[in-house]
Amino acid sequence: MRFIARVVVRPKAEVRDPQGEAVFAALRSLGHDVAEVRTGKEIDVTFEAPDERAAREAAARMGDQLLANPVIESYEVDVELARDGAAVG
Amino acid sequence: MTRVAVLRYPGTWSERDFAHALSLVDGIESEILWHEDADLRGFDAAIVPGGFSYGDYLRAGAIAKLSPATRELRRFAEDGGAVLGSCNGFQILCEAGLLPGALIRNRDLRYRCDWVHVRVENDRTPFTTALAGAVLKLPIGNGEGCWVADPDTFARVEASGQVVFRYADARGAATEDANPNGSLGNVAGVANEAGNVVGLMPHPERCAEGLLGGTDGYRMLANLTSVRHGTAPALYR
Numbered sequence: 001m002r003f004i005a006r007v008v009v010r011p012k013a014e015v016r017d018p019q020g021e022a023v024f025a026a027l028r029s030l031g032h033d034v035a036e037v038r039t040g041k042e043i044d045v046t047f048e049a050p051d052e053r054a055a056r057e058a059a060a061r062m063g064d065q066l067l068a069n070p071v072i073e074s075y076e077v078d079v080e081l082a083r084d085g086a087a088v089g
Numbered sequence: 090m091t092r093v094a095v096l097r098y099p100g101t102w103s104e105r106d107f108a109h110a111l112s113l114v115d116g117i118e119s120e121i122l123w124h125e126d127a128d129l130r131g132f133d134a135a136i137v138p139g140g141f142s143y144g145d146y147l148r149a150g151a152i153a154k155l156s157p158a159t160r161e162l163r164r165f166a167e168d169g170g171a172v173l174g175s176c177n178g179f180q181i182l183c184e185a186g187l188l189p190g191a192l193i194r195n196r197d198l199r200y201r202c203d204w205v206h207v208r209v210e211n212d213r214t215p216f217t218t219a220l221a222g223a224v225l226k227l228p229i230g231n232g233e234g235c236w237v238a239d240p241d242t243f244a245r246v247e248a249s250g251q252v253v254f255r256y257a258d259a260r261g262a263a264t265e266d267a268n269p270n271g272s273l274g275n276v277a278g279v280a281n282e283a284g285n286v287v288g289l290m291p292h293p294e295r296c297a298e299g300l301l302g303g304t305d306g307y308r309m310l311a312n313l314t315s316v317r318h319g320t321a322p323a324l325y326r
Binding site for chain 1: 147148151155183184190191193194195196197198235237238239240242271
């Protein structure tokens with residue numbers, strides 16, 4: 001089955017996020033009364049896996065090995081069946 | 090003769106500058122090696138230069154750490170070999186886990202291209218042997234030069250003397266104003282626990298002759314003349 005893993009990578013809470021701080025200041029300058037802004041990135045990975053559990057485990061390995069740097073970042077994974085969910089090949 | 094390998098990844102831009110700077114030092118010969126077939130046997134030291142390896146995609150150094158050169162650098166380092174990473178090379182060594190911490194976006198989000206001063210905090214590395222307490226004037230050029238680590242790692246790095254260079258003013262005071270990017274503890278460069286692997290954000294290769302505005306990079310690289318693979322580790326730390 002074909003899955004899409006949406007991996008959201010964020011700077012850890014204790015790590016400064018200068019990009020978030022800049023967006024925070026910009027939103028304030030527009031008059032928005034925001035309390036905090038944290039930025040991150042979403043990485044969508046499409047791949048084949050026998051079932052959802054295997055897909056989650058594979059996505060977690062990708063997160064640990066490459067997509068996030070555990071020194072400064074944490075990540076969350078959301079796995080869903082790709083729209084054309086049938087197995088390919 | 091000290092033999093120095095200078096690694097080149099796709100996107101590395103400082104390897105020729107390093108080779109040139111090293112050619113100015115009597116007693117050093119260098120060779121530029123393509124990362125995929127880097128064989129460090131027969132070399133006394135290895136340098137991972139600056140640039141934008143793999144376009145800095147994902148994170149600076151994140152893709153380069155998957156190169157076969159990482160395995161070779163790890164083997165060489167475990168064998169006591171002297172390894173220096175500068176700028177993107179520092180980022181690669183951190184991503185690869187050869188050095189503690191990580192480099193994130195500069196405090197003000199700006200790419201900083203400037204001269205800075207760093208104070209040498211540790212002279213028990215292959216690159217600082219003759220520089221105890223020296224204040225060096227070196228150029229930086231980076232957007233992700235802010236060194237961070239979790240509190241436990243930072244405490245351990247400080248306590249064990251792994252901080253090699255600290256941003257300071259011209260007189261050697263590590264003030265907030267002298268910190269160009271918000272690095273934790275004004276850290277400009279660190280070593281591994283053994284002291285033979287060193288990374289720093291500044292570019293010693295860009296200030297190795299008077300014509301370029303400074304020679305403190307030469308002073309740093311000249312330390313390598315006494316480095317011989319397999320003989321030095323006991324000196325470090």
